Amino acid sequence: MKTQNIVMLVIALLAGFAAVYLAQNYINQEITQHKTKIDEQYKPIKVVVAKRSLQRGEILNSSLLAVRQVPSAFVHGDAIRPGELDTILGHRLIYSLNKGESMLSTHVAYSKGDTFSNLIDDGKRAISFPVDVLSSMTGMMAPGDLLDLLVTLKDGDTEKTFPMLTGVLVMATGTEIDEIFVSQVKAKKYQTITLHVTPEEAAMITHANNEGDITVLLRSRSDDKKLTMSAVTKNTLLGRKNKQLKTGPKGPHIIRAGKK
Numbered sequence: 001m002k003t004q005n006i007v008m009l010v011i012a013l014l015a016g017f018a019a020v021y022l023a024q025n026y027i028n029q030e031i032t033q034h035k036t037k038i039d040e041q042y043k044p045i046k047v048v049v050a051k052r053s054l055q056r057g058e059i060l061n062s063s064l065l066a067v068r069q070v071p072s073a074f075v076h077g078d079a080i081r082p083g084e085l086d087t088i089l090g091h092r093l094i095y096s097l098n099k100g101e102s103m104l105s106t107h108v109a110y111s112k113g114d115t116f117s118n119l120i121d122d123g124k125r126a127i128s129f130p131v132d133v134l135s136s137m138t139g140m141m142a143p144g145d146l147l148d149l150l151v152t153l154k155d156g157d158t159e160k161t162f163p164m165l166t167g168v169l170v171m172a173t174g175t176e177i178d179e180i181f182v183s184q185v186k187a188k189k190y191q192t193i194t195l196h197v198t199p200e201e202a203a204m205i206t207h208a209n210n211e212g213d214i215t216v217l218l219r220s221r222s223d224d225k226k227l228t229m230s231a232v233t234k235n236t237l238l239g240r241k242n243k244q245l246k247t248g249p250k251g252p253h254i255i256r257a258g259k260k
Helices: 002-041 082-087 199-211
Strands: 044-050 065-071 125-130 146-155 158-173 192-197 213-219
Touching: 044 082, 125 158, 125 199, 146 199, 158 199, 158 213, 192 199, 199 213
Parallel strands: none
Antiparallel strands: 044 065, 125 192, 146 158, 146 213, 158 192
């Protein structure tokens, strides 16, 4: 009887050890599978990203783009890989991108000869108006730049200069709609610039161009602050106080481009 009990005890112990072993083996397999799955999701993949903030309408070239490693779980299916870089060079960007943002195939115009009208947002218009050497920054302005527009008008016997629009996107300079780099600029001259504005802003530019003089101020592409300044007259230059503007007690109405 004792021998039978011992045998049963041994069998029970062996069964217990087997159960522990099998359970441990199952757990280890599950952990390994989950770890492999997680490792696969976060495996770094090289994708093409914007080296700096890019404006809609810019022509893509290698100096505007960079290659970064991104966890595979966060890589979009349309992301451009380094091996596909040549397929987008020379094409026009149809959506603006922030610095470091992945370049997608849907961000790029299908053909290099994509029409200019496709670069205009719904509700916006492209307007061209003449500029002289002074107001065109002596050819240093480039498509993709942002501008502030000042207007000089005669108010009675007094000429006043004040801000009209701020943060306006340059779509073209003359017939040039490609990206121009400062290091490559050779003082290009042009007689017109084309801006991306609302119909209301286009009317303001047209009227100001007919009634007075427009001067453009080139601003940093990273500067999103609204231009705020008082009207300037001859009295301002002479250090005298200006009389109250006739445009109202709050002064001239400044519009940020694209916003009412």
